[in-house]
Amino acid sequence: MMIYGTALLAICTLIGISIGEELGSFLGVKANVGGVGFAMLLLILTTSWLIKRGRFRPLSAEGIQFWSGIYIPIVVAMSAKQNVVVAMKGGPAAIVAGVLGVGISFAMIPYVNRIGAPKDALPAMLEEVPTENMR
Amino acid sequence: MIELLRHTMEANGLLTAFVVVGVMMWVSNWISKTLTGGRLHGSAIAVFGGLILAYVGGVTTGGKNGITDIPFFAGIGLMGGAMFRDFAIVATAFGASFEDLKRSGVSVMIALALGITVSFVSGAGAAYAFGYHDAVTLCTIGAGAATYIVGPVTGTALGASSEAIALSIAAGLVKAIVVMIATPHLAKKLQLNNPHTAMVYGGMMGTHSGIAAGLQATDPKLMPYGLMAAAFYTGLGCLVCPSIFYFILLRLLP
Numbered sequence: 001m002m003i004y005g006t007a008l009l010a011i012c013t014l015i016g017i018s019i020g021e022e023l024g025s026f027l028g029v030k031a032n033v034g035g036v037g038f039a040m041l042l043l044i045l046t047t048s049w050l051i052k053r054g055r056f057r058p059l060s061a062e063g064i065q066f067w068s069g070i071y072i073p074i075v076v077a078m079s080a081k082q083n084v085v086v087a088m089k090g091g092p093a094a095i096v097a098g099v100l101g102v103g104i105s106f107a108m109i110p111y112v113n114r115i116g117a118p119k120d121a122l123p124a125m126l127e128e129v130p131t132e133n134m135r
Numbered sequence: 136m137i138e139l140l141r142h143t144m145e146a147n148g149l150l151t152a153f154v155v156v157g158v159m160m161w162v163s164n165w166i167s168k169t170l171t172g173g174r175l176h177g178s179a180i181a182v183f184g185g186l187i188l189a190y191v192g193g194v195t196t197g198g199k200n201g202i203t204d205i206p207f208f209a210g211i212g213l214m215g216g217a218m219f220r221d222f223a224i225v226a227t228a229f230g231a232s233f234e235d236l237k238r239s240g241v242s243v244m245i246a247l248a249l250g251i252t253v254s255f256v257s258g259a260g261a262a263y264a265f266g267y268h269d270a271v272t273l274c275t276i277g278a279g280a281a282t283y284i285v286g287p288v289t290g291t292a293l294g295a296s297s298e299a300i301a302l303s304i305a306a307g308l309v310k311a312i313v314v315m316i317a318t319p320h321l322a323k324k325l326q327l328n329n330p331h332t333a334m335v336y337g338g339m340m341g342t343h344s345g346i347a348a349g350l351q352a353t354d355p356k357l358m359p360y361g362l363m364a365a366a367f368y369t370g371l372g373c374l375v376c377p378s379i380f381y382f383i384l385l386r387l388l389p
Contacts, residue, residue, distance in 0.1 A: 037374025
């Protein structure tokens with residue numbers, strides 16, 4: 001059932017965010033420390049464990065894939081509710097922040113690429129090429 | 136009739152939000168295809184459209200919550216709120232596997248760690264140079280320079296202002312656009328023609344939409360490799376930015 005996937009996703013998100021909250025109060029900061037990251041970690045671990053045991057049906061996966069498929073629209077909605085008028089004065093900072101990192105990152109790729117070749121050939125992932133323009 | 140529809144749409148805000156954002160996505164994809172020949176991904180145009188909408192809302196109402204201060208668009212606040220956002224972002228991790236990451240070699244892991252650090256440091260550094268000096272704002276913009284997802288997640292986690300979150304989205308958006316446009320031109324120089332390099336590239340860049348569009352224009356067969364690294368980048372970013380990086384910033388700032 002599709003809801004199994006969605007429920008699993010919700011459990012992982014709730015636990016992850018709880019870990020972040022707990023870690024925040026443990027470390028004495030008013031923040032959710034890495035909650036979403038923990039949640040993602042949990043989701044990867046639980047789903048790959050279930051898939052390996054053949055307990056995760058494609059239909060359950062659809063209950064997760066729907067949400068991953070609409071993350072861009074959700075980010076669009078999130079952008080539309082920000083205080084952009086006040087943020088405008090920081091526009092140049094945002095542009096420099098964006099460009100600077102990309103420039104350095106591009107320059108580093110050849111060096112990182114040379115560090116270590118993969119042990120085995122990477123698996124073919126052709127079938128996973130998204131046909132749609134956008135997730 | 137129109138009054139009735141308007142009333143219904145206001146009373147069912149979340150559904151109205153789905154319609155509004157759906158139309159925005161459609162228009163953005165159309166612009167992407169016809170005006171940019173697909174070079175600028177529809178997703179980047181749509182996120183930009185979201186920021187414009189927020190600006191319009193702010194100017195017309197004088198409020199702080201972008202377009203959602205207009206009652207008709209209030210549902211966008213729920214759709215783009217922290218709950219749905221975190222839920223959808225966690226979902227993007229589905230399909231990534233640690234075994235594939237291990238198999239791809241140590242260079243991809245180095246690329247991930249280095250990619251996030253480089254983007255964060257240059258983003259936070261730029262923000263500092265432009266006069267933002269509090270740890271929460273710097274951390275949010277630095278995380279935004281990683282991706283426009285890691286930025287807002289970090290900002291919300293740290294209780295940043297909406298202004299800081301807007302800037303982090305903008306920084307991530309600029310990054311995504313640069314990656315989209317530059318990748319096909321740099322592909323030859325970077326020898327971006329094999330799965331391994333695609334994963335290193337994905338790990339260094341991390342921006343899902345930028346990588347998707349960049350590799351689509353370079354060699355669509357490389358897309359899944361770059362995108363898998365991007366999924367790990369997002370996860371790692373959401374993990375380290377509002378934690379380790381934030382604590383380091385707290386230490387560094389007076």
